[in-house]
Amino acid sequence: MAPVDLSASIYAQYKRARKRAAEAERRGVASEAAAAYRQAAGFMRQYAGSARDASVRQQRNQRADALEALAQRLQNLPADAALVGGRDRVQPAEATGEDDYESQVLGLIQSTDVKWDDIGGLDDTKQAIKAAYGLALARKPAGIEISSWRNFLLFGPPGTGKTLLAAATAGNLDATFFNVKVSDLLSKYFGESTKLISALYTVAKRLSPAVIFMDEFESLTPPRGSSESGAERRIVSTLLAELDGLKGKGSDDLIITIGATNVPWLIDSAMLSRFQKRIYVPLPDEVARQAILEMFILKRGHKTQVSIPELVRRTAGYAGREIEQICQTAITHMTQRANPGLMAVVDRGQDALRDYEIRVEPLSPKDFDIAFESVQPMTDPADERRYADWLKQIES
Ligand SMILES: Nc1ncnc2c1ncn2[C@@H]1O[C@H](COP(=O)(O)OP(=O)(O)OP(=O)(O)O)[C@@H](O)[C@H]1O
Ligand SMILES: [Mg+2]
Known part of the structure; x- marks a missing residue:
């Protein structure tokens, strides 16, 4: 047996x-x-x-x-x-030995339970990411080499789901998620950033599979010709080497690096060439807006007098984060309208509050009018075209 x-x-x-x-x-x-x-x-x-x-x-x-x-x-x-206080816990000034850098890196680990279904729309974007890591992870037939992309660049307007996508990638792979804000890397750890980057990849290899998310990626690479210090150049070359995977050739560790930016045209070409997979995360189209609106209204148990299709029309040009804000503002306004006596209950103290149940009503046209007045879309159509033009230009 x-x-x-x-x-x-x-x-x-x-x-x-x-x-x-x-x-x-x-x-x-x-x-x-x-x-x-x-x-x-x-x-x-x-x-x-x-x-x-x-x-x-x-x-x-x-x-x-x-x-x-x-x-x-x-x-x-x-x-x-x-x-x-999480990641602020370890002070860079105390760092001396390699161990200390590694313990700082451990402070960058974040747990994530974002699932693909928590992200409305963006089906093509999700497919592109899944296809890329699917190839990287799956077993290859003996003697067959298939190169797979391990470095992705997510670019697009603010609030469109880039951070969410990175977190979902890690969550779905059960991977260790390192959340690095590049501007922090440069300011907080300045002078030690190269050591920190090396430690980051060393720890990531040990805790593989890992997703290293680098937000505000453009701040790492001032365009050529601008005044760039020696320290910055060293940081860039360290990261380039890590992205090439020079040290990890032939190993099975899976480390996915995801860069994210709102201004991809600021990234210099040497760095850009390491991100073979560039994924545009656009403003949500109609289907995505419907999914996002349903997520923040219906799935949260609210009813609305303004139909979802009507809201889909009115949110054209809004990013996901802005649609979320619209819904939250409308809901807040509704709760204030439906609970005129709440302030008096607040004044009576905690026990009175615990006995009071919030009244909810369907969201009214007025609730939404107020929300649309207070939340304006940040991305104008010219910006949007710029992303598409940039992609066309670099892929040509
Ligand atoms: N497609 C979406 N589905 C559901 N929620 C979304 C979507 N896009 C954005 N959101 C909401 O907006 C918030 C911000 O999204 P996220 O942080 O991923 O944007 P981002 O693209 O990383 O923005 P930035 O470029 O400013 O960092 C999310 O936490 C989520 O609540
Ligand atoms: Mg983000």
Whole structure:
């Protein structure tokens, strides 16, 4: 009889422990997070033992080591409260050894539970991302090389879902999500940014699969000819090398780097050439606007006297974030209208408030008129054309 293969169940236990750890970290309870990471490390070691291939075994053991190191660091934090505040917790000034850079990088990890379904519309964009990482992840037939893109650039107007897409990519892959704001990298860690970038990719490899999200990507690469300091050049060349994957050639680690920007034309050509996959995230079309409106009105349990198709027409030219603001403003106005006595209840104190149930009514034309007056679209049609023109120009 063949031995029973337990590896799937061990891996499931590993994932559950990781999830518990992430939740504890989010709640700011370092000791609990440390314990859960230690458990996860234990399961990862068992899982390593079940691998027949020596290199896979080694890779999994390294992952277990990294998890144990993380548990150790969390345990050494002065108090549970130290976790609160997340990424600001570790001060760059204290960094000296490589270990310190790595612990700063750990502060960039964010847990994400964004799913593809939480993003309205953008079907082509979602397909493009899925196709790209599908190729990168799937097993290739022996002797066949298929090059796959691991660096994506998401560009488009503000508030169109770029950050959401990156988070969904990580969430869907169960990948470690590093959320890096490039302007922080340059200012907060200035002078140490190259070391931080190297540490970022080292840690990402250990915790692979990983998604490294670099927001405001254009701030990394001032256009040629502008006054660029030596330090900035070094940062750029370090990142270029990491994006090329020079150090990781031949390894199975999956690290996806996603850059995001509102102003792609500021990115210099050397950097741009590393992002073979450039994905335009446009303002939502009718189908997307309908999905977003339904998400923020109907799925939240509200009724509306203004029909969804009418709202779809009126939100032409609005980004997803602006549509969300319109809905929120209309809902707030409705609750104020439907609860004229609420302020008096507030004055009577907490107990009175707990006994009071908010009254809701269907959203009225007036609620929406007020919302449309207060939220204006940020992107004008000329800007929108500029993205399309830029893409045409660089792909020609
Ligand atoms: N397609 C969408 N579906 C659902 N919600 C959306 C969509 N687009 C935007 N939103 C809402 O707008 C918010 C902002 O989106 P997001 O942060 O992804 O925009 P962004 O493209 O990263 O913007 P920026 O360029 O300003 O960083 C989201 O948190 C979400 O609530
Ligand atoms: Mg964003």
